[in-house]
Amino acid sequence: MNTTPLYRQLANHYLDAIRSGTLKTGERLPSIRLMMEKHAVSLSTAVQVCRELEDCGVLEARPRSGNYIRQPDTLPRPAPVASAPALDTSAYVGIHQQVSTVLKASQRATIKVNFASAYCAPELYPLKTLQDNMIKSLRYDTSLLGAAGSTCGNSALRHLLARRALASKTHLAPERIVITNGATEAINLALRAVTRPGDTVAVESPTFYGLLQILESLSLRVLEVPASAHTGLNLSALEGLLQGPEPVKALIVIPNLQNPLGSIMPDANKARLVKLCAEHNTVLIEDDTYGDLVDTEQPLSTLKHWDRTDNVIYCASLNKTLAPGMRLGWISAGKWHDRVEMLKHTQSRGCELLSQLAVSEFMRTPSYERYLRRLRKTLTVQRAQMSTAIARYFPIGTSVTHPQGGTLLWVELPRRHSSMAFFHEALKVGIQISPGDIFSNTERFDHFVRIGCGAPYSPRIDEALQTLGRILKAQG
Template sequence: MDSVHTDAHSETLYARLAGHYRQAIQSGVLTPGARMPSVRTLVRQHGVSLSTALQACRTLEDEGLLEARPRSGYFVQRLRRAAFRPVTEPDPRSFAQAPDPAAFTGIHDRVSDFVTKCERFPVKTNLALAFGAPEAYPRDALRAAAQRALRRHPEVLVSPVPPQGDPGFRAVLARRALASGMSLSPDEILVTHGCTEAINLALRAVTRPGDLVAVESPTYFGLLQVIESLGLRTLEIPTSPSRGISVEALELAFRSHEQVAAVVVIPNFQNPLGCVMPDEEKQRLVALCEAHGVPLVEDDIYGALSDGAQPLKCCKAWDRSGTVIHCGSFHKTLAPGMRVGWMTGGRWQDRIRMLKHAQSRPNDALAQLTLGEFMGSHAFDRHLARLRAQLRVQRERTAEIIAAHFPVGTCLNMPGGGMLLWVELPEGCSSRRIFEAALREGIRVAPGALFSNSDRFDRFLRVSCGYPCSEQIEAALVQLSGIVAADPG
């Protein structure tokens, strides 16, 4: 028993020590190239054992934050920036001034075709998954949180759940929302079955079948599926791979002959572009929607994955009239196996609550209590710091391989967070052809044609960086570069 206690205590110590220096690196106290205190200095300064100090340094090395130099010690890693040209900015002229929204349908057929082809070929390397690797998430800590929740609430499995969700969990969400610029009471928060249900509820609350919904272009194909499944029509708005949706183009759409019923955006690490809207653009977007009386639905599922020292603000931070419906989830950041999301509905909150009750009733209580236990402690912040560091290293390495091996004419933007890279291929390439050729080699990648109802993004690929760049993944990227080079276009 004593040795087990010592091992557990030692693990806690090395994790704390690693967390202390991880924060120093990410906040800029220890800059790239700076020398870490020696292992013996760590032992003396922090009163830990030699093995604990070594384990802390090796943990940071595994995360890509430190590098070991023979006979010199540990140094803060210098991130290597791959050399590539940025993705082309959109040409508004390529978007029709007054498109026929009725033509903007058919995404179900595209996604169905994508899934059918994926099922036909066994996958060896999946570069299309927009998730972190399972080991990137705190499995053991979440299991322990679930056990604590059951001990503290033994009746949870046999008691009804409040309609809006567990009050304690909603209180945790309200506290954490402060970092994104939102001031919410727990009563303004509704727990949902993931972010997809939240967006579905938001659109059902503010639209009727046949209405026009403005979205970023390109955008996540799952959103296009939701819009089409509700009998709505999509209006695609030009979106910059560096600054997000064009507020000017959206304003032009508002002035057109047909009323836009809602706008949906992913302002932080947009899927698939990976871009973040500058704060001034978020503020302009909120003001524009408010002035025209158009609901703004924001999906902030990736917002917590920023490399920056300061949390990213969401559009809701500038909402003073209840115009913004904010939707979030922990599907990417904490627990992919738990479909737990949340939303705050602005002036449509009461209608959204009614729709949620009619559609799916409350979420199960145990998942909420488990997340509340974990997120109410500093463990969540430590996990996010580790996840951000891992994703940063994986993005950098993936970009390096693309820059080194993909053919001339390939372009790439380097996001400051998240797990996605948007790759522009040379003239004449087709993401559909490349997708099918890669599948035959056991490689799955997301073709750009999936992210729009039009064909204007067929020369792009979305590459996921959620998994560490193992030899298998690196080999698959090199093989993919050969497929791109051989594309007959």
């Protein structure tokens, strides 16, 4: 039984909220009346809570206005409570820990310039059009907010996605598409549909750290297959692996604008890869997150295009190309569709409908293609400006990829540099970069960094790149 008086328990509750930042300096504490209602306590208890908080120095009473949080020099330590069970950290060791350390350090820092993002700057997205479409959709149909959508998503959007895929010679049946919470959910679903914990899954090396995190969270074993910035996955290495003793249940590949390499697999390689996987019963999971950002007149083919045996699961996303805030992606899982639909239903049900309608409304007009063409051109200019500046400011011996689209540059520093040390030094001056170490479970990329070019070039960006150059030169 808790013997701490009720008013002190409540005061501790508010102290914890202040300590964790849920209640911030300058914010108003709930009024005495609201406190009585919310916590079902008497007037005298609520008043005592406020007194206790005042005594701790965290509350300031302002006449006729209320009680406001103020920052004391030091917050008193909370009264001891029964200790919570420790987390089983063994589930999180490995790349998760490495990535989490990087992400947490970034969250704690005050970021002035962010080169770690793969997104475009918000002003490059058609946000006003999407806002208008949302308002229009809601005006015509308020029931959108009152009814749950279907598990697979809005059928108009699924038809549109299937029709657009035809341009890259990809046949996706609309009734076998499931709208997801980004490519992240699509890939999670694909993996859950075809693997069990303990199975082995191959990935390109280096690869997007988010994929490594997903694999680890599903207790899958990871094999990394070398990939180059020119043609992507090394097929000879893959062939050797598939002929080896360890069955490889699935392979995740980003064939067009690989993250972080920016590579594009030639058609012949795509065809050979699909055939190889089919021959070895390895399910091929295609991550086409960046396909629409490829800077060519004609859309490039997908792996799904070369698939003759329904062995490719296609995953894609609108989060880099259209609206990161809407978190829309999709999966076309072919013969695994029913299982994916069941998993989606049990995991999160159908995605929220309003965003799906707003993007459909835009995507079915010619403005969408025009917008994408404009975005690709803008990114081409931004990439060129950034790589010129990197060549100018970074130490001799640095090399930079020249991807044919997208927002990412993969930068190799002279071997003596540590990307982790570089990351931490840059963070100290408010500049965020992605250290190469998080793109692999090996240490092969410890002198690489990924630099995002999603924002229009500006004096602020130029200055930040100069600063990065100075940090590197100071490191030796």
